[in-house]
Amino acid sequence: MSIFFTQNHIKVFPLGDNALTIEFGNEISPELNDKAVKLSQYLEENRFRGLIETVPAYCSVSIFYDVCTVRKNFSEYPTAFEAVKILAETALQNLAETAKTTPRLIEIPVNFNAEFALDLEFVAARNNLTPQTVIEIFTAETYRVFMLGFLPAFAYMGEIDEKIAAPRRNTPRLIVPKGSVGIAGRQTGIYPFASPGGWQIIGRTDYELFTPNAENPCALQAGDFVKFYASNK
């Protein structure tokens, strides 16, 4: 393990023979996520030969690469893994010097009417609050998009106030309608299309998160900020 990674408490491990993960820690925190998002963006903007793609997560970045191309282009290293590890280390050292970009803020309308807010009563009762208070607390904060996963365009956002947190449903729904806004623990997320799912549903949005035929099919990306507001649409 390199001194740089060790000194910075960064763990690097193979994710199979064609990918590796750089882990900044093992917790959900904006600071760690920020590092992951920035490293991912840097590598995508300064692509090395053989890079396939980077995937930022809560507190890690995974780098997928083509083994043969990396081996050909970075033959001074014994393995593609070693080469990509050094490339990532160099990227992290250069990161500090790159200009800061302003993250995007996306405002999303949510209809909290009972017909869409399937579990709002449950979330309120569980936390000894009225549904209206849950909505007020939920819409007061600006949330960070930590990562996308589970479904195309599904953003894991957080963290919501502990006062309105709720565990996943014991029995997942077979169909959660498109646009449903859910809570799981201190995370919130929006179902980009109808899908099975276990999150507590507190409202619905008509904001399109997934437009398959658009040039950029997914409305959100890791590192964005999202603010929800109540709407009757």
Next chain:
Amino acid sequence: MSILINKAGILTTVQDLGRNNYRRFGINQNGAMDKIAVRLINSLLANDENEAVLELHFPASEILFEETAVFALGGANFSAKLNGKTVENWRICLAEKGSTLKFEQKVFGNRAYLAIKGGFKVKKWLKSASTNLKAKIGGFEGRKLQLGDRILFNSKFKIQNSKSKTKISNSLIPFYSKFPTVRVVAGAEFDDFTAFSQQNFLKETFTITQNSDRMGFRLQDAPLFLQNPKELVSSAVNFGTIQLLPDGQLIVLMADHQTSGGYPRIANVISMDLPLVAQLGANDKAAFHLISLEEAENLLVKFEKDLNLLKIAAKFL
């Protein structure tokens, strides 16, 4: 200039080598389960190795050639018959206009591939022809093929050397088995398992359960344990990642796996051996053998070299 699906089959989809560069948006790779089979038969036909193919499960589709075509089959052996005549895998074949391709019985494996010289005309989504069944997009209308579907050929291909029946060298074909020893590299949490569980993982044989599909294969054997229960924060996973589920059983993530996961990762199947897993079905068994990352990479480099020789040779067929 097309094939017509005369009988749907249980699960026939259009696939290629997968959709890259969108995992960070939660859009998984999809693509063929047995990518080596696809790379081989496309290369044999002098296609781009990423050309769209059909992936067939058994019972498979019945396919009518509405125009003469040169094709090749690979992967599983479903006893293919072209107008009643046996068609071997891994070989260049000619289908005359009006002939029918049927798959009579499952002889070996679970996923067969059909490639056409020149390729199928499939609208790409995010640069790939692979089908994303969950998002219902990509491939052929985002779904499995049905009776009456017509898939066009890319271009009218001039049939030359139709007598060529060249076959791919056996040394390139994966060493398929119903009970393979699958090579793996250690996963991030391998060292967090108890010594006993580590030994069992590399000693026992694991049965593929019914609960297995293009997303993942659930394995069954005596449960494995971590030294200390560990809560992981979700991060990216990979095709071939072997995770420990809360019930102590393992799952191997396959082509349609979700982009992220939070279960402990004991190992990852090496890319060269994913086809061995991809061809398994319920009640088949697998054993795991740990190798170094360097060995796994060397196998990939060697295969690439051999495949390049096939590609060069195929240009002159």
